[in-house]
Amino acid sequence: MENTCPGSRWPKGSCRPMRCGKNGSLEYKGHLWCKTHHPPTVKAKQAAKSAEWEAEHKAKQRQRLEERRAAALKEMALNWLLENRPEVARELEEKVMQAS
Ligand SMILES: [Zn+2]
Numbered sequence: 001m002e003n004t005c006p007g008s009r010w011p012k013g014s015c016r017p018m019r020c021g022k023n024g025s026l027e028y029k030g031h032l033w034c035k036t037h038h039p040p041t042v043k044a045k046q047a048a049k050s051a052e053w054e055a056e057h058k059a060k061q062r063q064r065l066e067e068r069r070a071a072a073l074k075e076m077a078l079n080w081l082l083e084n085r086p087e088v089a090r091e092l093e094e095k096v097m098q099a100s
Pocket of ligand 1: 005006007008020021022033034035036037038
């Protein structure tokens with residue numbers, strides 16, 4: 001069994017990959033791989049990265065949805081006030097004017 005890593009690396013400024021050639025320490029499919037190129041490790045890292053990305057994406061989506069809901073609710077509340085309690089709406093408007 002070869003004991004150098006068969007993974008490929010891209011030297012800086014090169015347009016062709018080179019064989020990694022580091023001494024491998026992790027076995028996979030009849031080869032010894034370095035920690036960087038060991039396929040199951042690479043896969044696990046990628047999976048962790050995409051899970052992280054997905055969680056971030058979902059959190060952002062949720063936040064946007066909440067913001068949209070809050071904005072819609074504010075608009076509905078204001079419209080209701082203007083229709084049913086215009087004096088309260090005016091009072092609120094005055095307060096906002098004073099605050100800013
Ligand atoms: Zn390697």
